[in-house]
Amino acid sequence: MSTNQSPSGRPETLSGNRDEQLRQAMSRTGLDALWVSRPENVRYLSGFTSGDDAKLLVVAAGDQTGATLYTDARYTVQAGEESRFPAFIARSPATLEHAASSVQGLRVGFEADHLTVSELETLRAHWQAGGTPATLVSTQGVVEGLRLVKTEEEVAQIRAAQTIADAAFAAVRPGIMAGVREDSVAGQLEAFMRERGAGSAFDITVASGPRGAMPHGTASARVIGNDELVTIDFGAKVNGYHSDMTRTVAVGNPSEELRRLYRAVLEAEEAAVQAIRPGAKCSDLDKLARDILVSHGLGEYFAHSLGHGVGLAIHEGPGLRGTSKDVLEAGMVVTAEPGVYLPGVGGVRIEDLILVTPTGHEVLSSSPKEHL
Numbered sequence: 001m002s003t004n005q006s007p008s009g010r011p012e013t014l015s016g017n018r019d020e021q022l023r024q025a026m027s028r029t030g031l032d033a034l035w036v037s038r039p040e041n042v043r044y045l046s047g048f049t050s051g052d053d054a055k056l057l058v059v060a061a062g063d064q065t066g067a068t069l070y071t072d073a074r075y076t077v078q079a080g081e082e083s084r085f086p087a088f089i090a091r092s093p094a095t096l097e098h099a100a101s102s103v104q105g106l107r108v109g110f111e112a113d114h115l116t117v118s119e120l121e122t123l124r125a126h127w128q129a130g131g132t133p134a135t136l137v138s139t140q141g142v143v144e145g146l147r148l149v150k151t152e153e154e155v156a157q158i159r160a161a162q163t164i165a166d167a168a169f170a171a172v173r174p175g176i177m178a179g180v181r182e183d184s185v186a187g188q189l190e191a192f193m194r195e196r197g198a199g200s201a202f203d204i205t206v207a208s209g210p211r212g213a214m215p216h217g218t219a220s221a222r223v224i225g226n227d228e229l230v231t232i233d234f235g236a237k238v239n240g241y242h243s244d245m246t247r248t249v250a251v252g253n254p255s256e257e258l259r260r261l262y263r264a265v266l267e268a269e270e271a272a273v274q275a276i277r278p279g280a281k282c283s284d285l286d287k288l289a290r291d292i293l294v295s296h297g298l299g300e301y302f303a304h305s306l307g308h309g310v311g312l313a314i315h316e317g318p319g320l321r322g323t324s325k326d327v328l329e330a331g332m333v334v335t336a337e338p339g340v341y342l343p344g345v346g347g348v349r350i351e352d353l354i355l356v357t358p359t360g361h362e363v364l365s366s367s368p369k370e371h372l
């Protein structure tokens with residue numbers, strides 16, 4: 001085990017806007033320290049890009065304030081290059097033994113949604129056994145709350161990802177026709193994005209014909225037929241930041257029933273996008289889109305929420321759903337993606353990626369929508 005020295009020019013201790021916001025969030029939650037185990041949160045706070053194999057201990061009170069990245073020897077060089085904080089290179093339980101001295105007597109938060117029961121038991125065994133035990137506090141959303149509003153740099157990454165996704169769609173759309181396999185379409189989109197330095201944000205949905213009734217219809221070997229709708233949901237990933245967009249396209253001349261579904265979803269989607277602005281309640285936005293689909297007799301087929309925030313995770317806050325308490329703020333990046341799914345018939349989803357601006361919104365996705 002070893003400790004990386006922080007390269008000169010990079011702060012070893014908590015400083016700067018993001019760190020100050022974290023300090024305030026921890027203080028509001030009554031925490032002296034936070035054990036960060038969600039990969040995206042480790043990355044967000046430290047800059048280390050392999051958060052799956054790392055933890056971060058942030059100490060904001062007591063005489064040892066600062067942060068330490070814990071990762072193993074596979075990442076010694078990478079941690080030195082990427083992390084804003086010094087890295088302690090070891091594996092558990094040596095990492096926990098090292099951290100134990102920093103957390104004595106402190107109230108230490110752990111991320112309840114990103115720690116297994118056995119990991120919690122291990123924390124207890126190492127930090128609560130000695131003479132000055134730490135108090136372990138279950139937390140939710142401490143760092144996620146900071147990630148809701150994006151910085152200009154984060155928006156630039158998401159924008160870059162969406163630009164690549166739009167270019168991919170433009171390149172691949174002419175080849176979406178009867179006789180082509182769904183997984184061929186997905187493969188072409190992915191290859192295009194990789195060629196431009198981006199990853200695929202998630203398993204690409206290409207759902208044709210009756211498979212359109214599956215909201216997460218990952219591309220299959222099915223051959224696209226004539227007079228079908230095809231739903232394509234995909235995104236690019238640039239420096240950890242995602243984009244997300246769905247288009248439903250017509251191959252040949254789909255039936256009037258399918259066209260009616262399409263027009264209803266388009267109406268709901270456009271209305272929701274237009275209503276996106278700072279101060280808008282996410283639950284109201286969901287209701288706006290849902291009410292339109294209800295008015296077309298399609299409410300029961302809208303099987304999910306209107307949308308979600310997008311950033312280092314493909315699904316993050318704010319949640320655009322009926323039960324959400326979230327209110328939009330400038331700097332949030334969200335999706336609006338109503339859809340209807342009729343088993344045995346097919347489905348339609350249309351999704352844009354939207355930046356909330358101080359005066360309203362900017363639609364980041366620019367791929368054209370069909371008018372059926």
Ligand SMILES: CSCC[C@H](N)C(=O)N1CCC[C@H]1C(=O)O
Nearest residue numbers: 202215216233244245304314337
């Ligand atoms: C597995 S990532 C899915 C991305 C997609 N755009 C999306 O967020 N959804 C598709 C169906 C509804 C919504 C979801 O909640 O997953």
